[in-house]
Amino acid sequence: MKHQIQSHHCGRYARFNNRREFLKKAGSGCGLLALADLLKHEGLLAADSPADTPGRALNPMAVAPPHYPAKARSVIWLFMEGAPSSVDLFDPKPELTRRDGQRISIDVFNGNPGPLMKSPFTFDQHGQSGAWVCEKYPNVARHVDDFAFIKSLYSESNDHVPALYQINTGIARPGFPSAGAWVTYGLGSESRNLPGYVVLGNSSGVKGGPLNWSAGFLPTSYQGTLFRSSGAPILNLTRPEHVTLQDQRAQLDFLHQANTAHLQLHAGEPDLLARIQSFELAYRMQSEASDLTDFSTESQQTLEMYGLNQKVSRNIGTKCLMARRLIERGVRFVQVYSDGEWDAHSDLKGNHSHHCASTDMPIHGLLTDLKRRGLWDSTLVVWGGEFGRMPVSQGSGGRDHNPNGFMAWMAGAGIRGGTSFGETDEIGYKAETDRVSVHDLHATMLHLLGVDHKRLTYLHNGRSHRLTDVAGDVIRKILA
Amino acid sequence: MQTPAPIWLILRLGLLFIGTSLTRGTPEHDSGGHWSYLPVWSPSIPATGDSDSARTPVDRFILERLRAKNLTPTPQASARELARRMYFDLTGLPPTPVQVKGFERDFSLDPQSAVAALIDQLLASPHYGERWARHWLDVARYADSDGQEGDADRRTAHHYRDFVVRSLNTDLAFDRFVRWQLAGDELEPDNPEAIAATGFIAAGTHAELPDRLMEEERIRTRFNELDDMISTTGSAMLALTLGCARCHDHKYDPVPRRDYYRMLSAFNGGDRAELPLASRDAIRRHGEARNLWETEFQAAQNPLKDWIAKTRFIHESEVRLAKINGLDATDTEKSILRDTPGSSEATDLAKRFAKKLRVADEDLRPYLSEEERKRWDTLWNVVRQIEERRPVPLPTAFGFADFGPEPRETFLLARGDFHARSEPVELGFLTALTRGKTPEDYWAEARAASLRTDSTQQRRALAEWMTDLEHGAGALVARVIVNRVWQHHFGHGLVRTANDFGTRADPATHPDLLEWLTSEFVRTGWKLKPLHRLIMTSAVYLQGTTFDPFSAAVDPDNRLLWRRRPMRLEAEILRDSMLAVSGMLNPRMFGPAVKAPIAPEAIQARNMKDPYPKDLVDTPSTHRRSLYLFHKRVVQNPMLQAFDGPDAQASCGRRDITTVAPQALALLNDSFVRARAVDFATRVRGEAGAKPENQIHLAWQLALGREPTLPELDLGTSFLETRIRQRTARIQDHPAADSHELALADFCQAIFALNEFIYVD
Secondary structure (H helix, E strand, O other), X not given: XXXXXXXXXXXXXXXXXXXXXXXXXXXXXXXXXXXXXXXXXXXXXXXXXXXXXXOOOOOOOOOOOOOOOOOOOEEEEEEOOOOOOHHHOOOOOXXXXXXXXXXXXXXXXXXXXXXXXXXXXXXXXXXXXXEEEEOOOOOHHHHXXXXXXXXXXXXXXXXXXXXXXXXXXXXXXXXXXXXXXXXXXXXXXXXXXXXXXXXXXXXXXXXXXXXXXXXXXXXXXXXXXXEOOOOOOOOOOOOOOOOOHHHHHHHHHHHHHHHHHHHHXXXXXXHHHHHHHHXXXXXXXXXXXXXXXXXXXXXXXXXXXXXXXOHHHHXXXXXXXXXXXXXXXXXXXXXXXXXXXXXXXXXHHHHHHHHHHHHHHHHHHHHHHHHHOXXXXXXXXXXXXXXXXXXXXXXXXXXXXXXXXXXXXXXXXXXXXXXXXXXXXXXXXXXXXXXXXXXXXXXXXXXXXXXXXXXXXXXXXXXXXXXXXXXXXXOHHHEO | OOOOOOHHHHHHHHHHHOOOOOOOOOOOOOOOOOHHHOOOOOXXXXXXXXXXXXXXXXXXXXXXXXXXXXXXXXXXXXXXXXXXXXXXHHHOOOOOHHHHHHXXXXXXXXXXXXXXXXXXXXXXXXXXXXXXXXXXXXXXXXXXXXXXXXXXXXXXXXXXHHHHHHHHHXXXXXXXXXXXHHXXXXXXXXXXXXXXXXXXXXXXXXXXXXOOOOHHHHHHHHXXXXXXXXXXXXXXXXXXXXXXXXXXXXXXXXXXXXXXXXXXXXXXXXXXXXXXXXOHHHHHHHHHHHHHHHHHHHHHHHHHHHHHHHHHHHHHHHHHHHHHHOOOOOHHHHHHHHHOOOOXXXXXXXXXXXXXXXXXXXXXXXXXXXXXXHHHHHHHHHHHHHHHOOOOOOOEEEEEEEOOOOOOOEEEEHHHOOOOEEXXXXXXXXXXXXXXXXXXXXXXXXXXXXXXXXXXXHHHHHHHHHOOOOOOOHHHHXXXXXXXXXXXXXXXXXXXXXXXXXXXXXXXXXXXXXXXXXXXXXXXXXXXXXXXXXXXXOHHHHEOOOOOHHHHHHOOOOOOOOOOOOEEOOHHHHHHHHHHHOOOOEOOOOOOOEOOOOOHHHOOEEOOOOOOOOOOOOOHHHXXXXXXXXXXXXXXXXXXXXXXXXXXXXXXXXXXXXXXXXXXXXXXXXXXXXXXXXHHHHHHHHHHOOOHHHHHHXXXXXXXXXXXXXXXXXXXXXXXXXXXXXXXXXXXXXXXXXXXXXXHHHHHHXXXXXXXXXXXX
């Protein structure tokens, strides 16, 4: 549906795409304006859709105004793929320690559950807030007063891929638009020469693949673009063999002239103009995207702060630094996938020790750097995985999947630091107090970006869809 | 979704609508139902227009609405434009220069008959089925792998794709085409095409979960997959969103939750399966032949086995002794093994050297007499000869089959939650689309006419209801496909929401035209080729693209069709065109899907059952039409994806048409594009010689179907000259002799990127 991207709200009278059209079609009789306002107030008539933003016809990423003043301008989502264990990182459970070795009746994904298993790690309280953090996260622990913990998340599926789809798109099935796609559809991106939604993937690939950053039924312009952290960051950035910049510039000049002549014979076709511009943008992207991976402008101290000097943290450190460089350039939404998986079916101690070591300095570096560069107040940082892990053991010292209770934390723009919301039961199995759904998490992210999750809609196959489906409550208690 | 409006607001809005809603000639009806749910009726053809402006009745409906707004249609496009338009529309390939010239000549003599003749010729081309199959495969969310985490390859899924191509080429009546996809195995159990058609139900994503996994997860997956089957059937055939009713009664369309679960019963009776592509008689005969063969094989094997056993008895100890002696062990150990075989030490040693001490049949051979060896060979040859006659397994297709004659119990679920079972339900359809006949009637008829005893006949009942014009959903099914055909000829359907004909559908721009076309379509036996002919011989289809600011002021979106708008080639057609123009298109039809090279860095998923190979090379066998490319769900071809190819996760009724920089990057840097540009250059040089002017002429004709203008010729010449000069100056890059060829490749690649190449007037 391209340049006049038709967006629709979910009202009864969807044949009007927006308020303007409604008024135009309804005529200008006395009282109609008042009625339209009333309808809007009643939530029956959505505000003008992002698709109506000036400039969107030529640039699908043209910046669109939020519904209300935004706290955050951009998002960095530190995605801990494979599902880290809450009770072993930030949410110690004394009762679990006390009942270590006890058998309970419990159903687990891979069957054959072991007894309750205490954490192999020790915990300390940190900061003014006194938040508990495990011994393996010493540098992350320095920032707990900036965190709002959400310790009562739950989702549907016990299996990685549906769970990944759910945490990314709200729905535990493939084919729906990801949060990043919704955000860039709703708000556009300030970066002219880079994609608005960038994914810094897992070097061994992410389970479920690109559907995790899919545009679903939104126009494909909003899908996440996967960046690699070394070499050419995106696909088709390297020129073919025997073709130099000079050759390509000549091709572009030729194209420009021939296409302009063609355009003159095709008045009333904005797509043709957009296409001419897209070649120039592509040309600029080639140099801009290559600049991104050039860290020579960063100080040695910065590189070390991100853990780039240590082998264990170099991969994530590079991605975290890239994330900062991306949002600095106006990119709206960045996901940083951890490398490998936190999927500790056996030897949780070894697995989590490694993943903590690989993320500890990079996260510390990123948070410190954001503050230092004045990006802290405009950036929302989210940390979490696709679900959590069981309080009982599996195999030798592992834990199976647990979607019934897990955690995330948020920090940065609009977040009340040093807070914690929600709780699981005393052994960390099920979210019990102030349960938070994935939709709630998404609603809160959108809210911080100035977007009302109920008003960001898109009509597809006869149904008006939202990131939050038919649910979602903003977690007000963690907002600054 | 938001809560429905309070009733007082609806009433107030209702008042507001009087006098402002679109006037629409709907038939007399007593139900007050939504237009798309009504039986087909036949609107009268408006009297507007003369024989020149109104070539077909279609034009009279168009002209009526244009006249009402004081708009006039745009004059007919040129013969060249029409040739390109018709070739791309019907075959998805550019016309050759000879084909363009031939049509121009015919057109200059008699435009109308030239157009009609070309349409007939193109509809008879095998490429027609390939072109239009892609449209239906979008709707059917067809792909060649499971998707989800495993994403296992579906090596036999292509039979469904081939069924679609063949059905279009033979113009299988569309109602039959629909019925076969829902129940071909029940309707025509002896027809391989009908059996392959059930691939429609199976084509959605599938998560293969091992039995050891928790039952809850497996049930959840099963219901998600059943939902995919129902939702796709709803979107593809009825253009209705049935998925909503999984959790609650549909908010806008009359789809109660009960209807959803009653329809679910039809699919709940079966699952995906590998189905033999043969008549039941042939399957029976094949089974018999196989049994016969097995018996013969066993019979021949027994003497061999017995003989070997006997021979082993004679020679084994001898062989074993030699093996013991040859062991890498101490002499003491060897003697224990040799002399006290029953002792516990010997048992332990035997275990330790088990592998080395095992006496295989072949190990006996050196110890046999000449006579014994001959005997062995004779017996072995008998077995081998029979083995060579092993019956070849029947080909199978990835489709859908019932578990057996008894339906599975299906329950009404609250909020779509499979924990919340309420009452059991039986097969049913959409109540709002069922008149004067009950689902029970359909099912009873299906069972009475049943041709097989191993299925429930529920899908057959569903299929009969689906295409029943009088009592079932036939009228809607016909309207939906007519609208889809229109959409692919004009860029938009008469109803723009091609996958939604519910109460919130985009209102038809020409409701009477849609209805009239539908009535013609069903009157003439649900055939698509006559429908194409009717649409494409109309003046509205043959219009030029000239823009007119006055008309645009009245109808900026061209909804009334006062002109033609250029249409962008779909991803697959762009790729096919590059292959055709460069002379590299491999025209082979049908068969297993082809894995073309994908840049390793674009393969970004893991834990796949059949990982996409990273070492594929670009060869003629990968130069097939894009329709035949292997669609690996988790590793979509990046170029097709960049140009808005659908991801095959759900039914896609109309593709987005986005214009983004990654598309430009692909045309500038993708290795496939560059390789075809090099081929194109080789072809141009071979056919036009070394003179730049001739090269430009030929390249223009091949790619754009026309001669270059003088400024274009100048532009091309100066481009080539500069590129040759600069490339020659960079002699260190490559041999100087290549400068000409590389410069021409630069030029040919730029042609692939021209707006005129990808937008068809």
